[in-house]
Amino acid sequence: xxxxxxxxxxxxxxxxxxxxxxxxxxxxxxxxxxxxxxxxxxxxxxxxxxxxxxxxxxxxxxxxxxxxxxxxxxxxxxxxxxxxxxxxxxxxxxxxxxxxxxxxxxxxxxxxxxxxxxxxxxxxxxxxxxxxxxxxxxxxxxxxxxxxxxxxxxxxxxxxxxxxxxxxxxxxxxxxxxxxxxxxxxxxxxxxxxxxxxxxxxxxxxxxxxxxxxxxxxxxxxxxxxxxxxxxxxxxxxxxxxxxxxxxxxxxxxxxxxxxxxxxxxxxxxxxxxxxxxxxxxxxxxxxxxxxxxxxxxxxxxxxxxxxxxxxxxxxxxxxxxxxxxxxxxxxxxxxxxxxxxxxxxxxxxxxxxxxxxxxxxxxxxxxxxxxxxxxxxxxxxxxxxxxxxxxxxxxxxxxxxxxxxxxxxxxxxxxxxxxxxxxxxxxxxxxxxxxxxxxxxxxxxxxxxxxxxxxxxxxxxxxxxxxxxxxxxxxxxxxxxxxxxxxxxxxxxxxxxxxxxxxxxxxxxxxxxxxxxxxxxxxxxxxxxxxxxxxxxxxxxxxxxxxxxxxxxxxxxxxxxxxxxxxxxxxxxxxxxxxxxxxxxxxxxxxxxxxxxxxxxxxxxxxxxxxxxxxxxxxxxxxxxxxxxxxxxxxxxxxxxxxxxxxxxxxxxxxxxxxxxxxxxxxxxxxxxxxxxxxxxxxxxxxxxxxxxxxxxxxxxxxxxxxxxxxxxxxxxxxxxxxxxxxxxxxxxxxxxxxxxxxxxxxxxxxxxxx
Numbered sequence: 001x002x003x004x005x006x007x008x009x010x011x012x013x014x015x016x017x018x019x020x021x022x023x024x025x026x027x028x029x030x031x032x033x034x035x036x037x038x039x040x041x042x043x044x045x046x047x048x049x050x051x052x053x054x055x056x057x058x059x060x061x062x063x064x065x066x067x068x069x070x071x072x073x074x075x076x077x078x079x080x081x082x083x084x085x086x087x088x089x090x091x092x093x094x095x096x097x098x099x100x101x102x103x104x105x106x107x108x109x110x111x112x113x114x115x116x117x118x119x120x121x122x123x124x125x126x127x128x129x130x131x132x133x134x135x136x137x138x139x140x141x142x143x144x145x146x147x148x149x150x151x152x153x154x155x156x157x158x159x160x161x162x163x164x165x166x167x168x169x170x171x172x173x174x175x176x177x178x179x180x181x182x183x184x185x186x187x188x189x190x191x192x193x194x195x196x197x198x199x200x201x202x203x204x205x206x207x208x209x210x211x212x213x214x215x216x217x218x219x220x221x222x223x224x225x226x227x228x229x230x231x232x233x234x235x236x237x238x239x240x241x242x243x244x245x246x247x248x249x250x251x252x253x254x255x256x257x258x259x260x261x262x263x264x265x266x267x268x269x270x271x272x273x274x275x276x277x278x279x280x281x282x283x284x285x286x287x288x289x290x291x292x293x294x295x296x297x298x299x300x301x302x303x304x305x306x307x308x309x310x311x312x313x314x315x316x317x318x319x320x321x322x323x324x325x326x327x328x329x330x331x332x333x334x335x336x337x338x339x340x341x342x343x344x345x346x347x348x349x350x351x352x353x354x355x356x357x358x359x360x361x362x363x364x365x366x367x368x369x370x371x372x373x374x375x376x377x378x379x380x381x382x383x384x385x386x387x388x389x390x391x392x393x394x395x396x397x398x399x400x401x402x403x404x405x406x407x408x409x410x411x412x413x414x415x416x417x418x419x420x421x422x423x424x425x426x427x428x429x430x431x432x433x434x435x436x437x438x439x440x441x442x443x444x445x446x447x448x449x450x451x452x453x454x455x456x457x458x459x460x461x462x463x464x465x466x467x468x469x470x471x472x473x474x475x476x477x478x479x480x481x482x483x484x485x486x487x488x489x490x491x492x493x494x495x496x497x498x499x500x501x502x503x504x505x506x507x508x509x510x511x512x513x514x515x516x517x518x519x520x521x522x523x524x525x526x527x528x529x530x531x532x533x534x535x536x537x538x539x540x541x542x543x544x545x546x547x548x549x550x551x552x553x554x555x556x557x558x559x560x561x562x563x564x565x566x567x568x569x570x571x572x573x574x575x576x577x578x579x580x581x582x583x584x585x586x587x588x589x590x591x592x593x594x595x596x597x598x599x600x601x602x603x604x605x606x607x608x609x610x611x612x613x614x615x616x617x618x619x620x621x622x623x624x625x626x627x628x629x630x631x632x633x634x635x636x637x638x639x640x641x642x643x644x645x646x647x648x649x650x651x652x653x654x655x656x657x658x659x660x661x662x663x664x665x666x667x668x669x670x671x672x673x674x675x676x677x678x679x680x681x682x683x684x685x686x687x688x689x690x691x692x693x694x695x696x697x698x699x700x701x702x703x704x705x706x707x708x709x710x711x712x713x714x715x716x717x718x719x720x721x722x723x724x725x726x727x728x729x730x731x732x733x734x735x736x737x738x739x740x741x742x743x744x745x746x747x748x749x750x751x752x753x754x755x756x
Contacts, residue, residue: 046084049136061504094106097116100143165737168185169472180196183204218692224292233732239252252292257282262275313362330345330347332344377391377397378413406454409426412424412429418514420543464495467498470496497555505594515561525559527604533553535561559598559604610634611636613640615733618703622637669681697733712724
C-alpha cells in the first residue's frame with residue numbers, strides 16, 4: 001500500500017498528422033508500385049526509413065507521439081540532423097542495431113556497420129552507400145527475423161498454480177521510526193501481516209490470523225499496526241488493530257453493513273486517526289476520529305448527502321470537502337472546523353478537481369485538475385482559489401504525485417504514456433532515485449519508491465516489469481546499502497515469460513487507440529490464436545507491467561490483446577467522454593477494430609479469436625458475442641454485466657452519490673430506455689452462438705449475482721450449454737487462492753477446447 005503516492009485519474013486523445021503505412025505488406029505493395037523508378041529516385045530519405053522502421057519493428061501504427069518517442073530512442077541528439085536527406089547504409093546500421101537491442105559499445109558508424117553485417121542485417125542487399133526502398137524492405141525483414149529470434153517451438157508449459165498461487169512476501173513497508181519492517185505473506189492460504197525487526201536475524205512474527213479472507217491492506221499509526229479486511233468479498237472493509245506478537249486482534253469498527261476508509265493518519269496526534277464511515281447513512285460517508293487503542297469513535301463532520309470526499313489540513317482539521325451530484329459539483333472550503341463550508345472552486349460536467357494535500361503552513365492546497373483544459377495537471381491553490389500549474393503533459397494526464405509532508409516538497413509527478421514516466425521537482429531526490437536506479441540497472445519505468453522513513457534515509461523500493469512480477473529492496477542512503485528483501489513468485493523464470501508490447505491503431509472513426517499486445521514466447525507472431533482482454537471500469541486503463549493472467553494465456557500459446565478503448569482514463573477528458581452512452585456501440589467498435597488490426601497484421605488467426613473480461617470487461621465480452629457473433633470462437637465472462645437496467649438498480653448504497661454519473665456516462669433507465677435495451681446483451685441473447693463460460697461471486701456488491709444468473713438462464717432456456725462457476729465466498733472477482741486456481745484452470749481448459 002503506497003501511502004505516500006497520491007493517485008489521480010488520467011486522460012488523453014492523441015492525433016497524428018502524417019500518413020503512415022500500417023503494415024509491412026503495405027510497404028511492400030507501395031514498393032512494387034514504384035519499382036520502375038530510376039535508381040536515384042528509389043533512394044529513401046532518413047525520415048521515410050524511420051517511418052518504415054517504426055511500422056515494421058514496433059506495433060505503434062496509430063500514435064504519432066509514440067512513434068516519435070521511439071525514433072528518439074534510435075536517433076540520438078546530433079545524429080541525422082537533416083531527415084530529408086537520403087539515408088546511408090551505415091546510418092541504417094546504427095538505427096537498426098539499436099532498434100533490435102543489439103547495441104553494446106559501438107561508438108562510430110563504422111563499428112555499427114560492422115555489427116550490422118555480422119548480424120546479417122544486410123543479407124540479400126547489394127553493397128552501396130545509399131539504400132533504396134526495395135533495400136529497406138529486405139533489411140527490415142532481416143531485422144524482424146533477428147529481433148524475434150524464434151524457432152516457433154514456444155516454451156515449456158507452466159502450471160496454473162504457479163501463476164495464480166500466492167506470490168510470497170509482498171507489500172513491504174517501514175514503521176515510522178524505520179526500526180521495523182512489515183509485509184504481507186500467506187498463512188493458511190490467506191494473506192496475513194508479518195513484522196520483522198530491522199538489522200536483526202530473528203524470524204518475522206505473524207501479527208494477524210485471518211483464515212477466511214486476505215488482508216486487504218495495512219498501515220502504521222505510531223507503534224500500532226492496523227489492517228483492513230472484508231467478509232467474503234462484500235467490500236464492507238473494517239479496520240483491525242493487532243499487537244506486535246499477534247496475540248490480540250481487535251475489530252475497531254465492528255458495525256454491520258458498514259465500510260470504512262482512511263482519511264488521515266493525524267501525524268503528531270497520539271493514538272487517533274481520521275476515518276470515513278457510512279455508519280449513519282449507508283449512502284454517504286461521515287468523518288470520525290478513531291482511537292486505535294480503544295476503538296472509540298468521535299463524530300467530526302456530517303455529510304449532508306452530496307460529499308464524495310474530504311481533506312484534512314496538517315493539523316488534522318477537516319477543511320475541504322468535494323460536493324458532487326455525480327456530474328458537476330463544488331470544492332468546498334472552510335477556515336476552521338467551527339466555520340461553515342463555502343464554495344471554493346466550481347466543478348463543471350467533465351471536470352475533475354481532486355485536492356490531495358495541504359502545504360505545511362496550511363496556506364496552499366495541492367491538487368490534480370483538468371478544469372478548463374483536457375488533461376489532468378498538478379496544481380496548487382491558494383486559499384482564495386487562485387490556481388498555479390505545477391506540472392502538465394501534452395499527451396496524457398498526470399497519474400499521480402509524490403509529496404513529502406515532512407519536507408513540504410513535491411518530489412515528482414508521474415504520467416503514463418506507454419509506460420510510467422517521472423518528472424522530478426527536487427534535485428536531491430532525483431539524484432537519489434537515479435543512484436538507486438543505476439544500482440539496480442533498470443529503466444525508470446520499472447522502479448518504484450514504495451515507502452520511506454520520516455528522515456528519508458531508509459527506503460523500500462521495488463522493481464517490476466512485463467516479465468518480472470516484483471522484487472523488493474531495502475536501501476539505506478546513509479550507508480549506501482542496497483539489500484534484496486524478496487522476489488515475488490520466484491519460481492517463475494523471466495526468461496520463459498512473454499513480453500508486453502505497447503501498440504496503437506486508429507479506430508474506424510479516427511480516434512487513436514492505445515493498448516498492449518503480449519505475444520507467446522518463442523513463437524512466430526503469425527496466425528496465432530488470440531484472446532482480446534477488455535479491461536474493467538470502463539473508467540480505468542490497462543498499463544504495461546506484469547499480469548499473471550496475461551502471462552498464463554501467453555504461456556499456453558495465445559496472443560493477448562488489451563486495448564484502452566474510448567472512456568478509458570489517462571488520455572484526457574475528451575477521450576473519456578467520447579465513451580459516454582457508448583457501451584456496446586463505439587466502445588465495442590474500438591475493441592472490434594483492435595481485433596481486426598491484429599488480424600490485418602497477420603498476428604491473429606481470424607478463426608481462433610477468443611474474448612475474456614471481468615466487470616465492464618465481462619460486459620464487453622457479452623456484447624462482443626452478441627453484436628459481433630461471427631468474430632469470436634469462445635468467450636469468458638467474469639463478474640460481467642448482462643442487463644444495464646438491473647446493474648443500475650443494484651449498485652451499492654455508497655455509490656448513490658455517483659448515480660447521476662452513471663446516468664450521464666452509461667444512460668438513464670427511463671430517458672434512455674431504448675438505448676439501454678439495445679445495448680443490454682440479455683435482451684438479445686438469441687443472437688449468441690459463441691461458446692460461453694461465466695464466473696461469478698455470490699457476494700458481489702458491484703455486479704450483482706443476478707447479472708450472471710440472467711444470461712445463463714436465458715441461454716440455457718434456448719438449449720445452449722453455458723459453463724457457470726459460482727463461488728459463495730467471493731465478491732467482485734475471486735480473491736481466495738483456491739478459487740483463483742480453480743477458475744483459471746477452468747478458463748484455460750475452456751479456451752483450449754475451442755481455440756486449439
